[in-house]
């Protein structure tokens with residue numbers, strides 16, 4: 001076809017120069033879904049002559065940037081990857097024996113490729129819409145079951161951010177669930193140091209006193225709770241039973257941080273009487289990644305089930321009475337309970353929890369036991385051999401032995417480095433060695449050389465034979481686990497790679513992700529997670545680095561972080577950035593901590609009032625409560641804007657004690673408040689600080705900067721604006737940017753001080769740079785787009801949202817608009833009048849959109865009875881039009897219900913979503929099968945089938961089950 005249109009024998013040379021042919025902005029063109037022609041057509045619809053004109057009309061002049069961002073312009077994928085590789089190769093990948101909660105692991109390749117590197121898994125959203133999320137819900141339920149089995153507890157959640165913050169959550173749970181008057185929390189002195197530090201940071205503003213001491217001193221303190229480590233950070237298998245009994249005798253609750261691999265062999269803390277068991281699931285097949293991301297687990301006894309932080313997956317039924325999974329009562333915790341919430345945790349570590357669960361599914365109970373026994377045997381060989389040569393260590397251990405090496409500490413440590421190995425220095429005279437599933441017999445032989453020099457004469461197999469003969473190892477008989485683990489069929493079925501691959505695919509196929517279509521979630525910014533951004537995550541130079549590795553081995557990471565911080569500072573207008581917080585909510589906490597520390601430093605520590613607009617995300621009040629702040633709500637006007645007069649009055653009223661305003665910009669209502677600069681001024685006049693929630697930065701990057709509007713600190717949800725995928729509910733990253741006066745109060749880290757940071761504020765995360773392994777994603781995102789691509793992305797995000805607004809406004813009421821009738825990067829459709837007139841609810845619409853092949857927009861946030869739609873810049877006009885078509889047809893369906901043509905209880909909205917079972921079952925409904933499941937041409941071309949009918953939430957909460965169904969039958 002094309003050939004005929006070419007002029008035959010055209011001798012002319014291509015007129016573009018080489019530099020024009022280079023296509024430097026290739027990536028920008030791929031990231032932004034709208035072609036220039038699409039943009040033109042859409043600009044006409046929204047009544048703007050150009051993107052710049054649209055921004056002129058939309059953004060208040062007072063905040064609009066005149067200049068381009070001061071940074072490099074777009075790079076090609078080849079350029080950016082090759083430069084990042086040069087940084088990565090500055091990291092030295094040593095063999096880590098450091099332990100401290102981070103271990104080498106062998107990620108099963110079938111899981112690596114089909115989960116961690118598979119957009120079908122990593123681009124999914126948090127499973128708020130369970131009918132199209134049954135796959136990862138099943139996997140997360142497996143995670144819970146695995147945790148319950150290993151810990152011996154009644155229930156478990158589906159992940160927290162890291163072990164240290166999980167322990168901090170356990171402390172507050174102990175306080176909440178305990179009637180004791182005591183304000184003292186006891187931490188055993190052999191808990192991982194980073195965990196002690198994070199608990200201490202958290203305790204300060206709750207007003208808890210922390211005692212860190214040997215558990216034998218427990219009786220000398222009156223405490224509400226106790227934190228233990230099992231096995232201890234130095235490797236001992238402590239007799240936690242007697243400590244738990246001692247704690248119980250004073251009615252204190254006990255939380256045990258446990259190593260899941262050790263638990264395969266050891267008596268479970270549940271059996272020994274623990275109230276809470278938590279830990280990191282990292283070593284179950286998730287790379288160390290310089291500290292994360294990994295899933296922390298959290299398990300408790302049944303009586304604490306209403307107080308457990310985070311999300312719990314539960315079993316319920318669907319409209320046909322078939323079993324269906326969904327997130328249980330905690331799901332919307334912060335939004336419902338606000339400052340009374342049990343925790344501020346929102347984004348967790350779903351993807352990593354899934355990897356760990358699949359590791360257990362793949363290896364099964366026998367495989368896991370073999371792995372754990374093998375690790376333990378290697379540790380026993382090491383300990384026995386060195387003991388024969390006079391180097392003693394702890395007599396009980398699973399995989400970690402801390403050897404007394406006296407004067408030789410420095411020499412042995414150095415010899416290890418020379419062999420490419422990292423040991424753990426303990427005090428002046430000890431060295432810790434922690435083995436893992438990657439350790440080999442040759443590694444142990446090398447460790448003998450490292451500790452003893454080469455003439456030791458120790459032989460690994462000979463020692464092994466002696467151990468087998470004597471039966472002497474580091475686990476005393478009475479500490480060995482007797483009960484079965486992982487007896488549920490799911491852990492006993494998929495042990496061949498073929499079966500495993502099919503199981504992973506089966507679950508993936510039940511889940512709607514960005515691989516199917518758009519996920520137009522207001523506030524959550526589900527944009528492209530480009531392959532080139534994801535590739536570096538699993539480079540060994542990034543994946544296999546321990547967070548506490550010596551600094552000279554992590555130069556590549558640190559250089560990349562410095563560049564990323566500089567770019568984020570330029571984008572936000574702040575002076576310093578901390579990369580430590582592992583989620584937006586964790587960033588809120590770190591930001592408020594910096595504010596309170598700063599205010600203390602200038603003699604204003606009494607300031608404790610936090611103003612929060614009524615439209616705020618639930619994590620805002622929940623975070624403020626964790627900082628012991630008093631929350632005062634600021635009203636919003638009928639346009640969704642903060643009521644400036646109410647704000648002024650409340651700032652005035654609380655002037656003496658005003659600490660902070662937390663405000664989201666553009667507002668959660670999707671508009672750019674004109675008065676933002678004035679709002680910041682008012683707060684400053686009354687001695688307060690402004691925390692700008694950065695979740696909506698996708699409406700600002702390249703066009704405006706929080707730091708120039710008068711804000712003092714913000715978090716950035718890198719998993720929203722900066723392209724880290726949502727992972728089906730995490731991972732995320734929530735770095736914070738601050739003005740210079742707050743920089744000395746950014747979180748530091750006691751184990752490995754944060755590069756270049758002068759601050760003695762304690763850690764808020766277990767590792768100094770949060771989840772280092774996913775920071776390359778945001779780094780690549782910024783490098784690939786460069787200053788022009790970043791700005792164009794924001795402009796197109798705003799164009800897309802305004803286009804949708806105009807098109808939908810003909811059929812639905814739009815709740816709020818800003819200047820010139822424009823919205824920011826998202827818009828809210830008001831379903832309340834429709835519901836009033838027709839009885840059709842926002843939930844019916846959300847479920848019906850599944851039949852049209854879409855994930856629902858954000859439901860009932862920030863306003864109940866509404867849908868908030870955010871298209872992002874990555875969607876094409878074809879996809880936007882497909883969504884508009886669906887919304888318009890849904891509106892017509894509603895009209896039929898409204899007019900009585902369809903009965904209220906018998907129409908496609910009421911019965912949505914429809915499954916294959918529906919259309920193969922007997923059909924006697926008021927509408928056709930075709931109308932049910934193939935309402936559009938696109939659904940006939942490619943159909944996404946919801947796996948179950950509408951899930952019954954109430955049933956699930958009344959009949960709370962969070963273990964794999966039928967598991968009781970497999971127990972004992």
Ligand SMILES: *Cc1c(COP(=O)(O)O)cnc(C)c1O
Pocket residue numbers: 345346347523524583584585586617619620664668693695696717732734
């Ligand atoms: C997503 C979001 C948060 C919370 O961020 P997480 O990363 O989920 O902890 C806070 N505020 C707003 C407005 C958000 O959209």
